[in-house]
Amino acid sequence: MSDATRVLVLNSGSSSVKYQLIDMADGARLASGLVERIGEGQGRIAHEPSTGPERDRYEPFPDHTAALSALADELAADGMGLDSPHLAAIGHRAVHGGTRFTEPTLITDQVVEGLRELVPLAPLHNPANITGIEVARKLRPDLPQVAVFDTAFHATMPEYAARYAIDKATADAHQIRRYGFHGTSHQYVSRRTAELLGKAPEAVNVIVLHLGNGASASAVAGGRCVDTSMGLTPLEGLVMGTRSGDLDPAILLHLHRVGGMSVDEIDALLNRRSGLLGLCGDNDMREIGRRMGEGDPEARLAFDIYIHRLRKYIGAYYAVLGRVDAIVFTAGVGENSAAVREASLAGMDAMGIALDSVRNAVRGSTPRLISADSSRVAVAVVPTDEELEIAQQTFAVVRRTAE
């Protein structure tokens, strides 16, 4: 075995890069961090090595090249720079893989080109992923780099769940189908949930609720995704921080024809100015909770709409799965908001779902059960770790390629 066992994971967003350096020999996280507000006047890098305290620095990062070289400098300061001989690969989160990429993929020029062709289907996400990949390839052209796709885990959805009920020829001509996103998280969390229950992934049916800035639900049967709430793009489904989720599609036509809005204006409205932000002016669930505490009716209504949509998906996936072993909450809101977890499952005793309010209120950073002992369906909080999952899948590709 070569002694290059470390994987650097880059999750490049439009204005931020999250990263982790993980040693695959023992799974140890050697460093993690975040560069944010890229392209704005003042940016910030927060870097946390396993060997010491977090270091915070404020400075402008004009573009992703500057952000990546800053994080490389931070790693180098801890003796773990990008030139390290211990580095085996760089793994990248790639959001939209279309029908072409359904497995973790060794990055070549053709793969980058393929990602570029998919930009219209993930305009918020794919361009940033591509930039991250291009910069990293320039910094270490000799190192294997692997793309791990948000859409991959959902590729197993049956046709009847993946297809929209529109004219088949039109759908085929434009690759219109449901792809689903956050797949790395749904995959990781459903597997960890099986472990928590002490069962094999093949033996459990799970509803995963990934509630972050973007939010999606999935129905996972025996380790395979059978349905998920995001569709052609990450706009469908649940109410999100700034995205509307499900709508009557005729609303778009109405806004265009009667409201006089352009396609780009409608795009910006639904992706950036809707969801919780559009409903009450705040997209952070902590702030909404605080405002509800003060009796703010707008914040209350936004919360209720968010919860109502979530409950509809829980019911739908219960019916899709037939038998549910666990409902599991993850990502920023799912891991931290006891109020969201309680409201989204309240009154479901007849469905065999009962929370234990004391367990639900306990904060923690490890996988845990929050259901009552009497609950037929287990309810759990399982912190997601997309970066660890990406590192594992990246390392597996590198190993296979080296054989």
Ligand SMILES: Nc1ncnc2c1ncn2[C@@H]1O[C@H](COP(=O)(O)OP(=O)(O)O)[C@@H](O)[C@H]1O
């Ligand atoms: N203590 C908390 N209570 C409620 N919501 C929280 C808490 N901490 C974080 N959040 C929510 O989590 C969201 C971010 O989730 P995260 O999974 O980190 O998102 P992303 O990875 O999509 O950026 C924030 O917008 C905030 O609403």
Ligand SMILES: CC(=O)OP(=O)(O)O
């Ligand atoms: C696909 C998606 O919605 O990702 P995020 O939650 O990171 O925006």
Ligand SMILES: [Mg+2]
């Ligand atoms: Mg996320």
